[in-house]
Amino acid sequence: MQGYNVLMIYNKDMDRLLMCTRLKNPYIGLSNLVGGKIEVGETGIEAAYRELLEETGILKEDVRLNHLMDFKYYLQHCYVEVYFGKLKGDVMISGDENELYWSELNKDFFDMSLYAGEGNIGHMIEQVNMSKDILLVDP
Template identity: 30%
Template sequence: MLPYTICFIKRKNDILLLNRNQSPNLGLWNGVGGKLENDETADACVLREVKEETGIILSEVNYKGMITWNVDDLYNGGMYAYMATVPDTFEYDTPISTREGILEWKNLDWILLENNRGVVSNIRYFLPHMLKDDQIRHHHFIYKNEKIVSCICE
């Protein structure tokens, strides 16, 4: 069982991202999510974390697979990845400052820019797959010296 969940909430051509004010990924834009509690399913965790971090109550999320990683051969981690789509008319004015960081809608083109150092580095590898279809995928990343040296998508 993986320890974390992450959710990308889409409205029109924007994704709601969190600029984290704590590690990991301090100062970077990422989806919302968090750590599974004891005896909690990943689905329940992601719905709880979205509500806690954004105040948004989602009725459904789409499971998109797993994102796992190895860092410098010392640490292994992973999370269950989800997408949620809200109506184009969904009102959620940003930016919003929270205890976790700043929430803001970010345009997909900006998020996926190849040299965008403001977002978590692996997002540009897996987010396009999550947006493209309903296939469940496993993305595995290998990091050396804080850089991605390999990404395997199955």
């Protein structure tokens, strides 16, 4: 079963979410979160930090990722690990796989004509909103 990750990266003020516009299928032209494959021999968190650096240029030192939830798709033989993080400060983002941008949070992330993931992005954002008090406590 192939593993993937999805990274929900918020700015330090928690009022913007890092997103990308997909440049290839699936979901070409739609907004999505960043992420990618979990490679053989990698833990989920190792893959999350690797993909974050590869796709955005954000360093591990810039954000602490929290494992928020998982989705398992039995018919597609894959699973997705969802990670959440709030940046510790301002960072420069750069990537060439997709067009990166900071989204305001007053959008309808359930709108499947604009956002990838069959409504999952909206669901994940709601889970973060419900759990901010827990997620934002520093260890």
